[in-house]
Amino acid sequence: MTWLDILILLVRCLVLALASATLFAYFTLFERRLLAKFQHRIGPNRAGYIPLPGGKKLFGGWLQPAADAVKLFLKEDVVPAMADKWVYIMAPGFAVVPALIIWVAIPLGTWPDGMGGNWLHYAPIDVGVLYLLAVTSIGVYGIAIAGWASNNKYSMIGGVRASAQVISYELALGFAILAVVMQNSTFRTEEIVTSQGLIWNIIPQFLGFIIFLIASTAEVVRSPFDLVEAEQELVGGYNTEYGSMKFALFFMSEYIKLIAMNAIAVTLFLGGGNFPGIDTLVAAIKTSNGDTIAYAVQGALTLGAFLLKTTALSFLSVWVRASVPRVRYDQLMHLGWKVLLPLGLFNVVMTAVFGVLFPADSLIAKIIMCVVGVIVVVIVSATATPKHAKRGVTLVNPSAGN
Amino acid sequence: MTTIDHSLSVPSPRSITEPALAGKTQNMVLNMGPHHPSTHGVLRLVVELDGETVVNVAPDMGFLHTGIEKNMEYKTYQQALVMTDRTDYLAPLSNNLSYVLAVESLLQCDIPERAQTARVLLVELQRISSHLVWLGTHALDLAAMSVFLYGFREREQILDIFEMVSGARMMTSYFRVGGLAYDLPEGFFPAVKAFVDVMPARIDEYEALLTNNLIWQERTMGVGAIDSAAALQYGMTGPGLRATGVAWDIRKAMPYSGYENYTFAIPTATNGDIYDRYLVRMAEMRESVKIVAQAATRLKDMGDGPWQTADRKIAPPPKIEITQSMESLIHHFKLWTEGFKPPRGDAMVAIESPRGELATYIVSDGSPKPYRVHMRAPSFINLQALPHMAKGQLMADLVALIASLDPVLGEVDR
Incomplete structure (x- = not known):
């Protein structure tokens, strides 16, 4: 590896880090x-707009994330007197670094660099899926440490809740991903994307997709599983004592993890950056305009498709x-251990059985699996949910007077 | 009434903090409030937690004590009315009504039918607006944030009506001893009609979001239940009591302001848990809309007419009379300098406020200022039952429980 390669890699890493930070900033605006x-x-519609003739304003609020960032930067950075100072300061770092490095193993699109590599896939490692699982679960250390180091009862409860929750949902998440790995017989994320072809994994792995969606929401402590920072119960949860940029880092890690989880779902279940017709389009451009342009167009289109699916x-x-x-x-615990975990196991078994019974890439097998998945989801959501007798009010004395 | 159960008591904050400070317990003692997002004001709860399970709770009140009752002793009867707006700040008109009725019962004066009907109409609007705040904050406490904003949309419509009649959105002081402060304004009926037309569909909308929502049911059904015997012993009133199956509503039991002439029902439920309190309040909103519609029809049929008592010793004469009649000028002067003097004695009138039985007790020593005013504040008394309901529940349930009791701390501390 020459110094030029290293320089290129550094620049690419910087671009990725900045891109994910920007994505986070604009996701907050999107959400709000x-x-x-x-x-x-x-x-928010005030910070930054493009004035149009007639007094109309275009893109009102597009500078809101910048305004928020400036505000958080300028806030006083307080360390509570009773906190464990160094751990307290390091915790946001523990939270944000995993959130940023998740992205390297996700193929964001296909832009071949002509030398067998892919500009949009940073680390095509053999165990890409395991890497994703490992990194997403490291993130909880930041939360748990923050809760402990703040020396605050609310933070403590938030931190403990976070550890318990992430450990519980890790299993269901792991099983959902394992079934995908079995389906596509590979641990490499880019191969999972390519081997899906036009029948995305959401069809054979419908059940797995549902499990993944729920478990990943819990894994990134997002509503309705946001018990870790339940404002109404725990004030701010693990980040009660954090302010200024330290809080911003937690906030950032949480949102980047959310987007990354959606990106992983797109990679594993929704065909990554692929969409029908991309191959013929690229081949056509290749013959008319040459390889470089064709690859660039392919990169732009696949990245666009990937981001579109993630946004959805x-x-x-x-x-x-x-x-x-x-x-x-x-x-939450009931759902994780008693519903999602058995379902995940069932899904793995089903994938294994179908893998043995049918030859690879059998369309019929995929359709049957989809149907079974839908039936199981319907049955489970109808039976596993607690039954409540329908209640109503009794209207007493409806007439006038006594 | 059954025998008194002495195990029902309200623990003091110290009974929890002192053993913890002395190291006699392994449980965590958490100071929830007075600054906490979910205590609905400045309520401090001393919570003893075993893990996430609530072992004991002690409400600590008084952080919002404003001396309203004492202050009223230094004001004339008309001036003291303004203070009542500020107790239960989510239902100022109900407070106005309770106070005004008590003073009127001291004075034994007659109120024109039109004023009474307007009072009923506005108080029922107030009940809906108060319940909308309860619904919004309750849903928000369980993180269903959209309901909060939907509720405030309709509340805005009600506050606009209040602004129309009194000039103020919240601190209305619109009911005066002897009638109303001013006549109903132009545009009042169309505004009320617009609200009555739109509200039932909006209540359906809230119910669509919550009533059959599985997470909502899981969070509220069977949580924080209280039986009717315990609820009665704690003196609970309002939706909290009716959710236990006791159909006690002052509007039916001791009608005031002509409530006996309206067709409406008392919604009750049997389980006494958070979900039932929710159902009861939702049904109450629907009943209130019916009462508003009936009152509006009556007011329209009555046409223009007097809106305060003709007794010039209580209600000021109209301005036009003052310029023509010496006697009216004297009345006006006496009323605004000295005030009226009710006979010696005392009076207590209870009304059904959105939170329960709100009674104002007034002792008159024959002077223009009340000797003593006391309010039986439903928030304060309902809050006593919180430790009983919260024991053994989870911390997250405690938040839902406070919301379902719907305390207003201004009224708790007065």
Whole structure:
């Protein structure tokens, strides 16, 4: 590896880190505007706009993330007197670094560099899927350490809740991913993407996709599983004592992890950056304009498709947040251990059985698996949910007077 | 009434903190509040936690004590009315009504039918607006944030009506001894009609989000239940009591302001848990909309008419009379300098405020200022039952429980 390669790699890493930070910043804006739409509000629309003739304003609020960042930078950075100072200071770092390095193992698109590499896939490692699993679970250390080091009871409860929650949902998440690995017979993320072809994994692994969606929401402590920082119960949870940039780092790690989880879901279940017709399009451009342009176009299109799919899943996250109440701690554990874990096991067994019974890439097998998955989801959501007798009120004395 | 159960008591904060400070317990003692997002004001709860399970809770009140009752002793009867807005700040008109009715019962004066109907209409609007704040904050405490904003949209409509009649959105002081402060304004009926037309569909909307929502049911059903005997012994009133199956509503039991002439029902439920309190309040909103519609029809049928008592010793004469009649000028002067003097004695009138039985007790020594005013504040008394309901529940349930009791700390501490 020459010094030029190292320089290129460094620049690429910088680009990725900045890109994920920007993605985070604009995701917060996306979420706030979208929540506002759901709730009959306007949302942030003042910071930065493009004036149009006639007094209309375009892109109102597009500088809001920058304004928020400046505000957080300028805030006083307080370390509580009773906190364990160094651990307290290091905790945000522990949280944010895993969130940033998740991205290297995710193929963000396909932009061949002509030498067998891919500009949009930083680390095509053999155990890419295991890397993703490992890094997402390291993130909880930051939260647990923060909760402990703050020396605050609310933070402590938040930190303990975080550890318990992430460990519980790790298993279901692992099983969902394992089934995908079995389906595509590879641990390499880019091979999972390519081997899906046009029938994305969401079809044979429908059950796995549902498990993954729920478990990943819990894994990144997102509503309705955001018990870790339940404002109404724990004030701020693990980050109660954090302010200024340290809080911003926690905030950042949480959102980047959320986007990364959606990106992983896109990679594993929704065909990554692929979409129907991309191959013929690239081949056509290759013959007319040559390889370099064709690869660039392919890169841009696949990256665009990838981001579009990720945004669609992120929209789902915001929608869920706007709609449902938060679950309680024991209910969370019940769902994780008694519902999702057996389902994940069942999914793995089903994938194994179908893998043995049918030859590779059998369309019929995939369709049967999809049907079985839908049936199981329907049955489980109908039976595993607690039954409540329908209740109503009794209207007493409806007539006038006594 | 059954025998008194002496195991029902309210622990003091010290009974929890002192053993913990002395190192006699392994449990965590958590100071929830007075600054906490979910204590609905400045309520301090001393919570003894075993893991996440609540072992004991002691409410500590008084952080919002404003001396309202004492202050009223230094004001004339008309001036003291303004103080009542500030006790239960989510239902100022209910407080106004309770106070005004007590003074009127001291004075034994007659109130025109039109004023009474307007009072009923506005108080029921107030009940809806108060319940909307309860619904919003309750849902928000369980992190269903959208309901909060939907509720405030409709509350805005009600506050606009209040602003229309009184000039103020919250501190209305619109009911005066002897009637109303001013006549109902132009545009009042269309505004009320617009609200009555839209509200039932909006309540359906809230219910669609929550009533059959599995997470909502899981969080509220069977949580924080209290039986009717314990609820009665704690003196609980309002939706909290009705959710236990006791159909006690002052509007039916001791009608005031002509409530006996309206068709409405008392919603009750049987389980006494958070979910039932939710159901009861939702049904109450629907009943209130019906009462508002009935009152609006009646007011319209009555047409214009007097909106305060004709007794010039209590209610000021209209301005036009003052310029023509010496006697009116004297009345006006006496009322605004000295105030009216109720006979010696005392009076207590209870009304059904959004939170329960709100009674104002007034002792008159024959002077223009009340000798003593006391309010039986439903928030304060309902809060006593919190430790009983919270024991053995989880910390997250405690938050839901406080919300379901719907305390207003301004009223708790007065």
